[in-house]
Amino acid sequence: MTGDSKEIEVYRNPIVRLLDVEIGYKKTEPLVKIPNLEIFPGEIVAIAGPSGVGKTTLLRTIAGLVRPISGSVEVCGAVSPSKPSKGILGYVPQRLGLIRHTSVMHNVMIGANAGHNKSLWSILPSSLAKKYASEAINSMGLSDKLREPIRRLSGGQQRRVATARTLAQRPSLIMADEFLSELDEDTMDMVLTAVTQYVRQSGAALLVVEHDVSRAKSMADRLLVIDDGRVNPFITEATAMEVKI
Amino acid sequence: MKFNEILSIRGNFLIKATPFLIFISSIVVFNGMVDDWGRLSGSIDNLFVFIRESLWPPDWSVIEPQAYPICTAYPLIDFTCSTAWIGLLETLKIAFVSTVFGMILSLPISLLAARNLNPWWLSYSSRFILAAFRSLPSIIWAIFFVILVGFGPLSGVLAMTVYTIGYLGKLQYEAIEGMNKTPLYAAEAMGLSRFETAFQVVIPESANDLISQAIFMFEYNFRHGTVIGIVGAGGIGYYINLYLKFLQYDKVIAYLIIIFIVVLLIDMISIFARSFFTEEGDMPKPSWFHVILPASMIKK
Numbered sequence: 001m002t003g004d005s006k007e008i009e010v011y012r013n014p015i016v017r018l019l020d021v022e023i024g025y026k027k028t029e030p031l032v033k034i035p036n037l038e039i040f041p042g043e044i045v046a047i048a049g050p051s052g053v054g055k056t057t058l059l060r061t062i063a064g065l066v067r068p069i070s071g072s073v074e075v076c077g078a079v080s081p082s083k084p085s086k087g088i089l090g091y092v093p094q095r096l097g098l099i100r101h102t103s104v105m106h107n108v109m110i111g112a113n114a115g116h117n118k119s120l121w122s123i124l125p126s127s128l129a130k131k132y133a134s135e136a137i138n139s140m141g142l143s144d145k146l147r148e149p150i151r152r153l154s155g156g157q158q159r160r161v162a163t164a165r166t167l168a169q170r171p172s173l174i175m176a177d178e179f180l181s182e183l184d185e186d187t188m189d190m191v192l193t194a195v196t197q198y199v200r201q202s203g204a205a206l207l208v209v210e211h212d213v214s215r216a217k218s219m220a221d222r223l224l225v226i227d228d229g230r231v232n233p234f235i236t237e238a239t240a241m242e243v244k245i
Numbered sequence: 246m247k248f249n250e251i252l253s254i255r256g257n258f259l260i261k262a263t264p265f266l267i268f269i270s271s272i273v274v275f276n277g278m279v280d281d282w283g284r285l286s287g288s289i290d291n292l293f294v295f296i297r298e299s300l301w302p303p304d305w306s307v308i309e310p311q312a313y314p315i316c317t318a319y320p321l322i323d324f325t326c327s328t329a330w331i332g333l334l335e336t337l338k339i340a341f342v343s344t345v346f347g348m349i350l351s352l353p354i355s356l357l358a359a360r361n362l363n364p365w366w367l368s369y370s371s372r373f374i375l376a377a378f379r380s381l382p383s384i385i386w387a388i389f390f391v392i393l394v395g396f397g398p399l400s401g402v403l404a405m406t407v408y409t410i411g412y413l414g415k416l417q418y419e420a421i422e423g424m425n426k427t428p429l430y431a432a433e434a435m436g437l438s439r440f441e442t443a444f445q446v447v448i449p450e451s452a453n454d455l456i457s458q459a460i461f462m463f464e465y466n467f468r469h470g471t472v473i474g475i476v477g478a479g480g481i482g483y484y485i486n487l488y489l490k491f492l493q494y495d496k497v498i499a500y501l502i503i504i505f506i507v508v509l510l511i512d513m514i515s516i517f518a519r520s521f522f523t524e525e526g527d528m529p530k531p532s533w534f535h536v537i538l539p540a541s542m543i544k545k
Contacts, residue, residue, distance in 0.1 A: 060430070063430075063433075063434040064433070064434065065430050065433060065434060083436060084436065085436060086435070086436035086437065086438070087435060087436055088436065089434050089435065089436065090434075090435065091430070091431050091434035091435065092431075093427050093430055093431055095425075095427040096427065096431075097425075097427035097428040097429075097430055097431030097432075098428065099428055099446060099449045099450045100425075100450070101449065101450070101452060101453055102449045106449065110432070110435075110437075110445050110446065111435065113441075113445070114432075114435040114436060114437055114441075162431075165431075169435060171435075175434070
C-alpha cells in the first residue's frame with residue numbers, strides 16, 4: 001500500500017501529548033500515572049506490560065473513549081474532552097469491533113468512509129473511499145473474501161479485516177490493541193509490513209498495545225513498559241521505564 | 246461457624262426458595278380474589294352443554310360465496326367470495342401494512358431510546374413515547390380510531406400501527422442495547438456521527454434481531470387483528486362480532502377454526518423465516534418437514 005502524505009493531515013507537533021495524566025475508571029483508584037508522553041509523526045510506539053495493568057485503558061483514553069481522571073490528553077491538536085475531527089483517529093480494538101453479519105467490504109468501507117467523507121450525514125460511499133477500501137483489503141491478502149460475512153472468517157482473518165478497516169481510513173494516528181495476535185508468522189509479517197509502510201510514508205503514528213515484549217521491541221521505535229509492581233501500584237517515573245531501542 | 250458463612254448459607258437457601266415462595270404467594274393472592282370455589286364445579290358440564298347445543302358442528306357456510314354481491318370467480322375458487330376469505334384477507338392486509346408502517350416509524354424512535362447511543366434525557370423521553378403507545382391495548386386504540394375516522398380497515402391500520410410502534414420499538418431498543426459494544430467504540434474513536442453510527446454500525450449489527458422481531462410482530466398483529474374487527478375496525482373480527490350478536494355460535498366456531506389454522510400456518514412460516522436471521526446463520530436451514538413434524542417423528 002502506498003502512502004500519500006498530501007491525502008492525510010500531517011502534524012509537525014506531537015500527534016499525541018500526555019501531561020501529568022492519571023487514567024482509570026475510578027477517581028480514587030487510578031490505574032496508570034503518566035508524567036509525560038509524546039508520540040511524533042512517523043513513529044511507532046509499543047506499550048507492553050503485564051495483563052490488567054491498564055494498557056488497553058491507556059489506549060482507550062487516548063482514543064477519547066474514557067476520560068482521563070486528571071491531566072491533559074492532546075490528540076492531533078484536540079485536548080480532551082474535545083475529540084479530533086472525523087477520520088483522524090483509527091482504532092483496532094482488542095475485540096475488533098467488526099459487524100459480524102455483514103461482509104468484509106462493508107466493514108472496511110466504514111473505515112474508508114470515515115476517512116474520506118467528511119460529511120456527518122454520509123451513508124453512501126464515495127469512489128475514493130471504495131478505492132482505499134479495495135487497496136487496504138488487498139494489502140491484508142483478503143481480496144478473495146470481499147463478500148464473505150465476518151462470522152465465517154477465522155480469528156486471524158477477522159483481525160486482518162479490522163486492520164484493513166483502519167488502513168482504508170488512512171488516519172493520522174493508528175491505535176491497535178494486540179492486532180497481531182492469532183496470526184501465523186507469514187501473515188504477521190505481511191500485516192506488519194503494510195502497517196509500518198503506511199506509517200513511515202504517510203507520517204502517521206502507530207501506538208500499539210502488545211503483551212509480547214520481544215515482538216513489541218521488534219516492531220516499535222520506542223517501547224513503553226507499564227509495570228505496576230508490588231510496592232507501588234501506580235506508574236511513576238521510577239516504575240515506568242521508557243526504553244529507547 | 247463464622248457470621249459471614251451463616252449469612253452465605255441463608256442467602257443460598259433464600260435464592261433456592263424464592264421460586265417456591267413466589268408460587269405460594271400467587272396461590273394466596275388468587276384465593277383472596279375468589280369468593281366461591283364451588284362455581285368451578287359445574288363449569289365442565291356447562292362447557293359440554295355449550296359445545297353440544299351451540300358450537301358443534303361448525304357451520305361451514307361461512308366459506309361459501311355470499312348471496313350478494315354475486316360471485317364472479319371460477320367455481321373452484323368461489324370460496325374467495327365468502328365472508329371468511331374476505332375477512333381473513335382484510336385482517337392479513339391490516340397486519341401487513343401496520344407491521345411495515347410500525348417498523349418504519351418505530352426504528353428511529355428506538356434508535357433514540359437506546360441508552361448505549363444517547364444521553365439519558367433523550368433515551369428516557371423516547372422511551373416515554375413508546376411506553377405511551379404501548380400502554381393501551383390495540384383494541385382500545387381501535388375504538389379510539391373508529392371514533393376518529395369511522396368504521397373500516399383504516400381505523401384498524403391506524404390502531405395496529407400505533408400499537409406496533411410501541412411494542413416493536415421496545416423490542417428494537419432492547420436489541421440495540423444488547424448489541425456488542427466494541428463496534429460502537431471503534432465508530433466513536435473514528436469520529437462517526439450518531440447518524441452514521443446508526444446506519445453503518447447499529448442497524449447492520451442488529452439487523453438479524455430487527456428482522457426477526459418484525460416477522461414476529463406480523464404474526465402478533467394478525468392474531469390481534471382478528472380482535473379489533475369486533476369494535477368495527479375491519480377484518481374477520483367484524484363477522485365474528487356480527488354472528489355473536491345473532492347468537493350463531495356454530496358460525497363463530499367455524500371462523501375460530503379458520504383463524505386457528507391460519508395462525509398455525511403463519512407461526513410455521515414465521516419460525517422458518519426467522520431461522521434465516523439468527524446468529525446460527527451457517528447452520529443448515531430447517532426443511533418444511535422439520536418445521537411441521539416433531540423431531541421424534543423425523544428420526545423414524
